[in-house]
Amino acid sequence: MAKHPLATEITAAEESLAGYRWAAVGTDVRAPVVLIHGYGEHARRHAALGKAASAAGHDLWSFDLPGHGVSPGARAVIRGYSEPIAAAKRTLRRAANIGGSLPILMGHSMGGAIALRLALEEPELMRSLALSSPFLIDAVPRPKFQLSAAKVIARVLPGLQVAKPDETKISRDPKEVERYRTDPLNHHGGVPAVTGVTLHAEGEDLLAHAADLKVDTLIVHGTADGYASIEGSRRLAASNPRVRLIEIEGGYHELHHDPPETGVPDAVRQHFLDWFGR
Template identity: 30%
Template sequence: MTILAWAIVIFVLLVLVWLGWNAHITQKTARNVAQAVPPRGNFIQISTGQLHYIDKGQGPVILMVHGLGAQLGNFDTGLADDLAKDFRVIAIDRPGMGWSDRPKDAPASPRAQAALVAEVIDTLNLDKPLVVGHSLGGAIAMCLALDFPEKIRGLALLAPLTMPTQAPAEVFAGLNLRRAWIRRLVSETLAIPTTIRMAEQNMAAIFGPDAVPAEYAVQGGGMLGLRPVSFRNTSRDFLASGKDLGFMVKGYAGLQVPVSILFGRQDQVLDAAVHGEALVAKHPHITLHQIDGGHMLPLTHIAQTLEFIRKYSQ
């Protein structure tokens, strides 16, 4: 063999060893995460498989839908328990996230996921819940209001995705993997070790300017993102997140349920001027409230988020 051929062989072997080591770290991390953050609620069967949810309190129903790469723990570090004093509070792991199933060929667009939320409402026999949607969960909630207005009594949205944008936040660039085999390879090797190494930088981009709460990793469920299946489904959700924004924009004028929005003025993920101010300027029947804060309001501004939800929950 020539020197060049030997160099290529050695390089390939080094790459395989490197990928194998990353795969080992990924598998070990996933096992540790499953032990640290096990399911904390109940399961029901819907068309995508088992769906994990928590159900607390009694009274008028509040149904909570989380955002991109998240799970129900985002609502379970103060919001759910406080609201459960006066309401029946249900928070779900969206299909494919947390401990909920989703087949790899299931559509991931906001409108498709809204239909799955409608299945949850029917399966649990919920009487016109107020739907609280955060971030991507806000877009899903909007599609639910447009396609299934008869199933809900209104929307209270937290930093929602509502309008088409030219460029997503830079922190999500690593999710832009359009081929399934690439998502599989990256998720099983590089994604989790890279996420761990860049955790401080990524959290600053998502939470900033607010600090990351100490309880976010376990009680807030943040660790559940350190699993290959979570990465793959987050990537799919990211790629599909803009597919129904045109449909949503065309439907805002005809909304049949009340919609209110809470935004942090310093949101670094979704611009409040675009997804809040520009929206209500065109559609004044949608109510906008702004506070000082970033994107992760359910975790970082619990008191103000509670005040907002309670105001529109009757």
Template identity: 35%
Template sequence: MQTSTASITGRHGNTIVYDVHRPDIEPVGVVVVAHGLGEHAGRYHHVARAITDRGYTAVIPDHAGHGRSTGKRLGVTDFGDFVADLHSVIGVAASECRPRFLIGHSMGGAIALSYALDHPDMLDGLILSGPAIVPGADLPAPLVKIAPILGKLVPWLPSAALSASAVSRDPDVVAAYESDPLVWHGKIPAGLGGALIGAMATFPGRLPTLTMPALVLHGGADVLANPEGSRIVERHAGSSDLTVTILPGLYHEIFNEPERDEVISTVTDWIVAHS
């Protein structure tokens, strides 16, 4: 695997940094990965390795306000900004390579789903990992209800923080997450929380237009992104080639659970089968 780093200018002038992982052979396609809230592309190097081992190029950006990209930390208040920046990265780094697949984890799953609905012609398949389509069980219902309002009135008001212990059952993963300086360890600003919850509310009505092949995997013990969100995709998506699997007992980051090798193989096998 050969790795390089590049950047593009995002929707509001932010520098969006992304990694490109290339296989040691002529690539047979490209897979773009959208990471979750508060994290960064560097946490997906093992996923990139599995992708390149199958002959695909992996492109993984840091969202605005995340990781190495610029912008106020978790400062996005318009969910469309993430989608627009992802479109710019794909336009530069992956526009000429097909087939093209998009993987989205957690909030990145919501970004990826939004992107697939907005730009279906740009993708040949969509993979969602623990997508944030329904608020997690860790968020109080009153907070969820008023989040979009708070996000508009007081976007920098701290709301809730993600629980590191809910990320994975692997204590080494949790320890690495807690010590990672590029991971956001504070509370989520109301502006971003409200924007995400607002995007979630649009999905049931939009999902019937999702007709591309899709694979959805979700940890059954995920408290950060409710597995019911993946069941909503199963009930409402218009795709005739849709696989939704709830993985019993797995926590939020299914790519970082003890069963990670099996989970990642399921994803790469699906990509190869749909190429």
């Protein structure tokens, strides 16, 4: 497995996932943060937040999901959220043991949905929840017949790639789009059938249970997100008074990779740092 200067090993199920820790700097150590990255990418794409959190006194822990980054597993195949949740729980416990306080759980995109699932199931493991562009509703509406066909395909050929996301919708910054396209650790093919079915089914179920969320939650989401519809975040916020939603007008899916001159990356990072420091 490729190593990273900040890497630790995080074990989930019977596999070893690549894990990372941006250690808190200084003596004013605050609550640790555990971050779950999104579909098709890897944890080190969130290094800027890791460094900012570290400078603010937070340990930030993350890991490459199964089949993502340098972790083992069929590429981008997510058969459910149980294995990612197992890895997140291990990381939360490790972060709490080392940091000495209850961690904040954060998730981006699909990682946001995974984090929300864990918050609903075991809220006692976290101090609060932070979601970046959570994938709860697909920004591209799928006809019912297409969803039904995908379920059949997922049972027979779960790894079959049925649709390729438009990578230009990642960011409004062409340079960031190019970085995404040329990053060999990202998944650049189509979405495996079983992954697409999982994303859709989990999103529907999470929204159906939004009122049950017992963890204070911050969501930051762009209004022009072409992957994860902001309507999912709006529904979540409308269903539960514990949820605060900040909308970024015109923002794409990766707000942290918006053009620097817009001020959006700095503003979004500060929103999360302020939340971490509550």
